[in-house]
Each structure stands twice: as C-alpha cells, then as structure tokens.
Amino acid sequence: MDSYKIISDIERNHILALTKKGLRIDGRGFKDVRDITIETSYIPKAEGSSKVTLGNTMIVAGVKVAIGSPYADTPDSGVITVNAELSPIASPEFEPGPPDENSVEVARVVDRGIRHSNIVDKDKLVIIPGEKVFVIFLDLYVLSYDGNLYDAGEMAAVKALMNTKLPKLPPNFAELKGEWITPVKEDIEWIPLEISDYPVSVTIAKIGDALVVDPNANEERILDSRLTITINAKNEICSMQKGGAGSFTFEDISNAIDLAQELAPKLQSRLKETK
Amino acid sequence: MALYKYSIPSKLIDENGIRVDKRKYNELRPLSCKIGVLPKCDGSAYVEMGGNKVLAGVFGPRKVAPRHIMNPNEAVVRTMYRMATFSVDERKSPAPSRREVELSMVIRTALEPAVFVSYYPKTLIDIFIQVLAADGGTRCASINAASLALADAGIALKDLVTAVAVGKVGGKIVLDLCDLEDKEGDADLPMAMMPQNNEVTLLQFDGNMSKAEFMEAINLGMFGIKQIYKVQQDAIRAKFKDISEGVAESEIEEERELENEREKERARVGKREGEGESDD
Numbered sequence: 055m056d057s058y059k060i061i062s063d064i065e066r067n068h069i070l071a072l073t074k075k076g077l078r079i080d081g082r083g084f085k086d087v088r089d090i091t092i093e094t095s096y097i098p099k100a101e102g103s104s105k106v107t108l109g110n111t112m113i114v115a116g117v118k119v120a121i122g123s124p125y126a127d128t129p130d131s132g133v134i135t136v137n138a139e140l141s142p143i144a145s146p147e148f149e150p151g152p153p154d155e156n157s158v159e160v161a162r163v164v165d166r167g168i169r170h171s172n173i174v175d176k177d178k179l180v181i182i183p184g185e186k187v188f189v190i191f192l193d194l195y196v197l198s199y200d201g202n203l204y205d206a207g208e209m210a211a212v213k214a215l216m217n218t219k220l221p222k223l224p225p226n227f228a229e230l231k232g233e234w235i236t237p238v239k240e241d242i243e244w245i246p247l248e249i250s251d252y253p254v255s256v257t258i259a260k261i262g263d264a265l266v267v268d269p270n271a272n273e274e275r276i277l278d279s280r281l282t283i284t285i286n287a288k289n290e291i292c293s294m295q296k297g298g299a300g301s302f303t304f305e306d307i308s309n310a311i312d313l314a315q316e317l318a319p320k321l322q323s324r325l326k327e328t329k
Numbered sequence: 330m331a332l333y334k335y336s337i338p339s340k341l342i343d344e345n346g347i348r349v350d351k352r353k354y355n356e357l358r359p360l361s362c363k364i365g366v367l368p369k370c371d372g373s374a375y376v377e378m379g380g381n382k383v384l385a386g387v388f389g390p391r392k393v394a395p396r397h398i399m400n401p402n403e404a405v406v407r408t409m410y411r412m413a414t415f416s417v418d419e420r421k422s423p424a425p426s427r428r429e430v431e432l433s434m435v436i437r438t439a440l441e442p443a444v445f446v447s448y449y450p451k452t453l454i455d456i457f458i459q460v461l462a463a464d465g466g467t468r469c470a471s472i473n474a475a476s477l478a479l480a481d482a483g484i485a486l487k488d489l490v491t492a493v494a495v496g497k498v499g500g501k502i503v504l505d506l507c508d509l510e511d512k513e514g515d516a517d518l519p520m521a522m523m524p525q526n527n528e529v530t531l532l533q534f535d536g537n538m539s540k541a542e543f544m545e546a547i548n549l550g551m552f553g554i555k556q557i558y559k560v561q562q563d564a565i566r567a568k569f570k571d572i573s574e575g576v577a578e579s580e581i582e583e584e585r586e587l588e589n590e591r592e593k594e595r596a597r598v599g600k601r602e603g604e605g606e607s608d609d
Contacts, residue, residue, distance in 0.1 A: 097462050098380055100415035110368045114461060116415030119332060139423055142409065143386030143457045145369045150409050150457070152424070193414040193423070197384060197459065198367055221332050239333040 061275040069276055073264045080109075080270060085313065087268045087321070092209070092328040094217050102218025102247070106210040109270060110200035112144075115192060115210035117218045121181065122189040132179020132187040136165035138194040138207060145199040145271075157196075159297070163255070164194065164207045166293040167284035171253035173215060178248060182228045188220060190247075201270040204282045204295070205321075208255040212325060219244035253292060254321040255284040256314035260300060265309055267317065281310050285318035331419055337513055341498040349510065350379075354503045357493070357553055362473065362564035364481040372482025374564070376474040379507055380464025385474035387482040390452035404449035408437035410471055412460040432468050433458075439472050439492065439521040439531035445485040454484060465508035466494040472521050472531065477561055481568070489561050490530055492521035493553040495546045497538055502546045504553045518543075520550045524558040527551070 069079050078084070088109030097103035102117035124131060138161035142148045153161075168174070179188040192214060194207050222243040227234060259269035259277040269277055278300025284293040291311065296302065302310070342348050352358070358379030367373035370386035377383075393399040398407075410433040414421050440456065456478065458471045469492035476490040496506045497516040511517055516536025522529050529547075538546065 097382070097413075097415055098464075099418055099462060103415065112367075114413070116413060118415050118420035120420060121332065137414070137423060139413075141411070141457065141459050142455070143367055143370055143373070143384060143459055146371075146388050146391070191414065191420050193420075195413055195459065195461070198369055200368070236331050236334045238336040240336060242333055 061272060065272060066276045069272060070262055073261050073266070076264075078266060079272060084264060084266045085317070087205075087317065088270070090209070090321075090324055092213055092324065094213060094328060100214075101220070102214045102216070104210050104213035104217070106206050106213065107198075108202060108206040108209070108268070110198055111202060111206045112196075112198035113203065113206045113210040114195045114197060115207075115214035116195075117214050118191045118193070119218070119220055120189045120191065121186055124180070124184065124187045128176075129184035130180055131176040132174075133189040134165075134168065134174060134176065134192065135189070136161045136168065136192045136194070136211065138164070138196065138203075140196045140199070140203075143198075144196045148199065159295075160196070160203045160207050161194065163204050163282055163284075163293070163295045164211050166295075167208050167253045167255050168192075168211060168215070170292040171251040171284065171286040173212065173249055173251040173253060174247060175250060179220075181223060186227075190215075190218070199271060201272075201274045202257050202268050204257045205255050205268060208253065208284065209321070209325065212253060213328065215247060216249050216325070218247040220247055221245075252287045252322045252325050253284050254318050254325065255282050255293075256317050256321070257282045258310040258313055260298075260302060260306060265306060265313065267313060281307065283311060283314040285314055287322060289315050289318060333418070335418075335509065337509070341510055341513060342501050342503070346501065348498070348503060348507075350507050352503075352505075354501055355549060355552060357505045357556060358507065360557060360560050362477055362560055364477050364564050364568050370478070370482070372478045372480065372484070374474045374477035374481060376470050376477070378464075378466065378470040378473065379505070380462055381460070381467055381470040382462040383467065383470045383474045384459045384461060385471065385478040386457045386459075387455065387475070387478040387484070388457075389454035389482070390449040390484070391455070393451065393453040398453075399451055402450050403446040404444070404452045404454050406437055406441050406444060406446065406454045406456065408433045408440070408456045408458070408475070410436055410458045410460070410468070412463060412467065416460050416463040432471075435531060435533065436468060436472055436475065440475055440479065440490050442528065442530045443476065443486045443488055443490050443523055444479065445487065448485050454479075463508075465506050465511035466519065468492070468531075469494050469519050469521070473557060473561060477564060480565055488523035488525045488528075489558065490521050491524055491554045491558045491561060492519065492531060493550055493557060494519040495550040495553070497536060497542065497546070502542060502549055504549050516546075518546050518550070520547060520554075522551065522554050524554055 091107045093105040096105045100116035101119045140157045259280045279298035282295045364374045366375045372387040472492035498514040521531035
C-alpha cells in the first residue's frame with residue numbers, strides 16, 4: 055500500500071544532504087513556491103471551474119449546483135461538499151479504485167479551508183428555510199501529481215467558487231412547492247456566487263531540521279512531517295492539518311505560521327488577479 | 330432537482346440541410362489534438378472534439394499487477410474510461426457507472442487490434458481516460474485521444490485508431506453527432522477504424538436505419554475518419570517539430586554565444602597588441 059511513498063535510499067540521502075546545505079533538489083530556496091498557472095471557466099457544463107498547475111502538479115476543479123434538502127441539524131444553511139479524485143493518470147503509482155485515505159484527506163483539508171474562512175455565506179444559499187437549499191458540489195480532479203495537492207487543491211477550489219454562478223429562481227418559488235417547472239437553460243438568469251474571502255493554504259514540510267515550503271513529490275516521500283496552514287484574507291489562520299509520521303516542536307510550528315503568513319498575501323493576489 | 334433542461338428544436342435539421350449547430354450533414358465539429366500533455370505518464374494526449382474535452386494517459390509496458398492477469402505470450406491491455414462529475418449537465422456520481430464499465434471494455438477492444446501485444450509479453454499496458462467535459466461522442470473522442478497517447482508512449486502500433494459517431498437526424502444521415510443529435514436523433518452509430526487498411530475496430534448502433542442508410546452512414550463515417558486521422562498525425566508531428574525547432578534555436582543560441590566570446594577574445598588580443606604598439 056501507498057507504494058508512491060517509496061523512494062530509493064540514494065535519492066533520500068541526496069535530498070537530506072542538500073537540505074543540510076540549504077538547497078533543494080529542484081533548485082528552489084526553502085521559501086520558494088513553484089510556478090503557478092490558473093485557468094478559469096475551463097469546463098463548459100460546470101457552474102464554476104478552474105485548472106491550476108503548481109509546478110508539475112495539475113488539478114481541475116468543477117462546481118455543480120443542485121437544489122436539495124439542508125442537513126437536519128442546520129436547516130437554515132446551504133450545503134457545500136468537497137470531493138477529490140486522484141485520477142490514475144496523475145502518477146504511475148496511483149491505482150484506479152474508490153477514494154483512498156489520501157484523496158479523502160485532500161478533500162477534507164480543502165473543505166475545512168473553505169468552511170472556516172466563510173468564503174461562501176451558506177445562509178444565503180437557502181431557498182426555503184428547512185426545506186430547499188442550494189447544494190454546491192465541488193469536485194477536484196488531480197490530473198498530475200508532483201506533491202502538495204493541498205495548496206493546489208485549495209487554490210483550484212477557491213478559483214472555481216470565484217466564477218460559480220447560481221440560477222435566479224422565481225420570487226414565488228416557495229409557493230410553487232412541487233409545481234416548479236424546470237426552466238430551459240437559455241431562459242435562466244445567472245447570478246455570480248458571492249465570495250467574501252480568499253483563503254489560501256501553505257504547506258510546509260519538515261525535512262531533517264529544515265522547514266521547506268511547497269514540497270514536491272520526492273520531498274513528500276521523505277518528509278518527517280508536514281503542516282498545511284490555511285490563511286484567510288485578513289492573514290488569520292483558519293485551518294491547519296499536520297501530516298506525516300514525524301513530529302514538530304513548538305518553535306517549528308511558530309516558524310511555519312510566520313512562513314505561511316508571509317507567503318499567503320502573494321498567493322491571494324495571484325488568485326485575485328486571474329480573471 | 331435538476332436546475333435546467335434543454336429546449337429541443339422542432340427540427341434537428343432544416344430544409345436546407347443545416348443542423349442545430351449550423352453544420353452541414355458531412356461537417357465535423359472543431360477538433361484539436363495535442364500529445365505529451367501529462368508529465369507523469371509514459372504517453373498522453375488531450376483531445377477537444379466539439380465541446381468534448383478528453384485526457385488520456387498511458388503507462389507501460391510495465392510490470393503486471395495483479396500478477397494473475399499476466400499473459401506469458403502477450404501484453405495485457407487494461408483500459409479505464411471515467412467521466413468527471415461536472416462533465417455533464419446533472420452531476421454524475423463519482424462511483425463508476427455500468428455505462429463507464431462497458432465503455433472501458435468497448436474502447437479497449439477498439440484499441441487492442443492496433444497494438445503489437447506480442448512484442449511485450451508478461452507486461453501490462455494501462456490506458457486511463459478522463460473525460461473532463463462531455464458533449465456527445467465521448468467514446469469516439471476518448472479513442473482518438475487514447476490511440477495518440479499509445480503512440481506518444483512509443484508503443485508499437487499497426488496504425489492509429491480513429492473514431493467518429495455518425496447517425497440519423499430528421500431522416501438524414503449526418504456526421505459527428507453533437508449532444509442534442511445524440512440524445513434526440515433517430516439513430517447513433519459510433520465507429521472506429523484503423524484508417525490505413527480500413528479495418529473497423531469499434532461498431533455500436535442504436536436506433537433505426539435501413540441497410541442502404543447504414544451503408545451510407547459508415548461511408549460518411551469513413552469520410553470523417555480520414556480527416557480526423559490527418560489531425561492526429563499532425564499532432565504527433567507537432568511534438569517532434571517543437572523539439573527539433575527547440576534544438577535548432579538552442580544551437581543558434583550557442584553559436585551566437587561562441588561568436589560573442591570570439592569577438593571579445595579578438596578585442597582583447599587587439600587591445601593588447603594596441604598597447605604593445607603604444608609602448609614602442
């Protein structure tokens with residue numbers, strides 16, 4: 055299992071030796087994020103979509119909107135669900151099959167970043183309180199894996215939400231009950247989804263004693279532990295996830311937060327400047 | 330609850346033979362193919378055919394896992410066709426549907442005749458297809474992408490496999506059905522061929538046609554396939570053209586640098602000589 059975590063000793067030792075000299079295997083500095091490209095409205099039939107590349111990592115995010123029932127415990131809130139699929143085209147080691155714990159973790163980390171930044175006001179997704187709400191399905195497809203699916207996924211998800219549109223429903227929708235006639239696509243007036251935050255995540259890997267940002271696949275294979283920190287537009291922390299079988303000291307965590315807060319505004323401006 | 334439905338025009342083809350998307354009966358939708366798009370695959374291709382967006386990735390020939398599927402005489406070809414949840418109007422469940430399982434098999438049997446499987450005994454060739462956007466004829470776009478990905482992986486092939494769907498709308502035989510024609514038309518006939526020897530490797534049919542109409546349809550399909558085949562071949566050439574141009578550019582660049590250095594050297598030597606002269 056998890057065969058993609060296997061790496062040769064020679065590569066492991068090489069990366070560790072480089073780290074001691076302050077270098078990384080792909081020539082980056084410890085604080086350097088790989089090149090990012092962002093494409094929007096990539097999928098014609100999705101209500102919102104994006105394609106993000108982070109180095110050789112590539113993720114396509116798509117939003118589908120449906121009218122459904124709210125959760126019993128939150129009758130006055132809309133629903134957002136995030137799902138991630140690690141497509142076998144993404145890496146020779148990915149096996150076809152149902153989502154494993156790695157893809158569920160990506161989906162959950164991205165989901166929490168979105169949920170706790172209040173990017174979307176879920177109360178505004180309510181159509182009839184307690185009965186009908188907009189359900190937003192956000193699906194991430196990992197098409198190429200070269201490490202750090204968390205940051206690329208978060209960015210793709212936020213960008214897809216930024217160009218999501220909701221259909222305008224008739225004002226008497228509540229009275230229509232089950233009599234509502236599904237409209238013809240061309241007749242729908244679309245309203246952009248209101249976005250009130252630009253959360254970005256910064257993943258920091260601890261390799262030996264070094265903290266490096268945006269680990270690539272080989273760095274992910276040898277890291278002791280990693281910390282994904284999601285930062286909102288006010289530069290506050292809104293979610294965190296520690297991963298990997300190693301540990302962090304308090305000092306490491308404090309340094310990692312400083313790093314994330316230093317890098318987040320640059321990533322957020324990348325999100326905002328792409329139309 | 331579905332958000333919207335489509336308006337279905339009363340006629341899918343008008344008196345002048347113009348279809349719902351303004352095409353003539355024998356006209357293909359816009360098509361583009363690119364190979365070598367996925368960095369982690371041995372071979373890959375991206376195809377846009379009308380509104381379809383399809384990515385195909387090939388791994389192999391590689392070690393067979395699980396071992397019990399190994400064939401001691403030939404390569405085992407495994408194909409997986411999946412549609413993204415957001416590729417269609419109403420969100421599709423991410424779990425594989427019966428349709429996806431069947432299409433994976435149909436696509437495999439369309440491609441396998443082109444692969445020299447006996448060249449690679451005891452190995453596995455994996456073909457993974459991800460449909461990102463669907464617009465009628467995804468299996469044909471998938472076959473076109475997958476055969477390019479096999480070629481990009483350097484796997485020995487008899488020929489590329491090229492596919493298109495033909496059908497009948499409003500009593501007329503038409504080429505390359507779009508989503509609406511596929512759903513509302515009278516007949517749908519996806520077909521794939523190895524164009525060099527006119528060998529048919531995929532044939533499915535749904536609807537109603539006479540034999541004469543059927544023969545007309547497959548001839549029209551062949552007419553489309555020849556055009557698609559050319560676009561596929563150009564996609565393969567384009568990759569190597571890019572590489573050779575890249576090499577040429579870097580050679581010119583190197584030559585220029587060398588020339589600059591020689592220039593500097595000459596200047597330095599000249600200056601030294603000049604200094605020498607002034608000493609005299």
